[in-house]
Amino acid sequence: MTESPSKHKRRLHEDVFEQIAVQILDRTLPPGTALPKDAELCTRFGVSRTVIREAIQVLAAVGLVDVRHGAGTYVNETDRWDLLDQRLLYMMGSTGTVGFLIDDLLDIRRMFEVEAAALAAKRATPEDIQALETLVSRMRDPSTTSSEYLDLNLEFHAGLVQASHNRILQGLREQLRGVLAVMMNARQSQANAEMQIVSTAMHQMILDSIRERRPDRAQAVMLAHVQGAERSLQTRSSGHHDT
Amino acid sequence: MTESPSKHKRRLHEDVFEQIAVQILDRTLPPGTALPKDAELCTRFGVSRTVIREAIQVLAAVGLVDVRHGAGTYVNETDRWDLLDQRLLYMMGSTGTVGFLIDDLLDIRRMFEVEAAALAAKRATPEDIQALETLVSRMRDPSTTSSEYLDLNLEFHAGLVQASHNRILQGLREQLRGVLAVMMNARQSQANAEMQIVSTAMHQMILDSIRERRPDRAQAVMLAHVQGAERSLQTRSSGHHDT
DNA sequence: CGATATTTGTACGTATGTATT
């Protein structure tokens, strides 16, 4: 069975949800706008009210709209959106509307990776370390392409979380996977052979720190590693803040 | 309209969901068990199949069960559960089945609070600081009861996240609020006047660090603060390590 | 292996309740 992992047979309401959600994300439907009433959406999309209701329910669940009983359905302000929802994050990534979140995501990524590295240094099993070692050695292989390198990078960080043996951290990683991949892809455009060498050295140092059970060092190296990647992406007036 | 914030008119499927979920959480329905088929659940709960389907949909959404088309619905292993889901975390808290997650939660809480403190020290506005100051001064007030103190504690941490100005961190906090409250309640049992004085001093130091824009110090004090609270709760064997 | 029964999946139409305007 050669099936892509995302092989959901598409349901009608997912389609409706996505079409409306995109319009909200890209500000075609700005906050405050009222959605058409159920009946009208039914005719517009050619589906039953059940389907429309399901779609609106999801829109409300991710905070894109506020459904007011008897009054109508209205697009929410940005701060009501569920920024941790995978669907939203993924859609923001693919529609190029994720910009306003980049800095926030970088914070989270830094926090997340640094903690995973520290915990891994405390709790990694020999098997965990072996898996990471395999990945780093493949990074070191000169025949590894730029695209493959990117995957190895993601796998290394996944392996780190695995080695942290924290189930909630693993759940968080799942939740953020989509966006982090988008951010790393953005970074890929600037990837070159020289950066790969530096990056591989960093990974090696992190791995060594883990093997030697030195959480502080793992943490510090990871911080440097992540911050290096941050510079090319961040938009916040870094360092010197508000007046 | 004086209504409590959580005033959802209870829907039938929520009730069904909860009853089944509790049985899964407390191992009355262990992993691998098959749920009765829809029709049987309909008669058992006295509701239509629509309601049963909604309930099962939620059970599947939080990873408690795996619905196999044409075959049946089966209880999942623990590692498939969505440990970040608010409903699950809340139910685990109130049914006393959260034990197996305590250590993981402590990791997350530490990561979370430390990062929030550091970010707050970088980005807090005068208004943020003012709000925190108010809270600390109320903590210092000797007429504050133990129960009030607990609320202030929660509010302080909420204020810190607010002051971090990271929208995703705020979302994460929302997601973890329920469990963190449960954990803090557990800690409350050991709270006494002396601990409140120490704790208030810690909060004051964190606030000072923020005001002085010293992220490192805010981070360090918060780490000490959180780790102090950890000791009374953690179950993981590793007791002695570095910092 | 094939035919049939079982079980879940999706969507529809409808009825009634409830909040808002």
Next chain:
DNA sequence: TAATACATACGTACAAATATC
């Protein structure tokens, strides 16, 4: 109060996947 629009639940029909004989 009446009209409107959302909320919830029911029953039904048929499709699709699986299990069983």
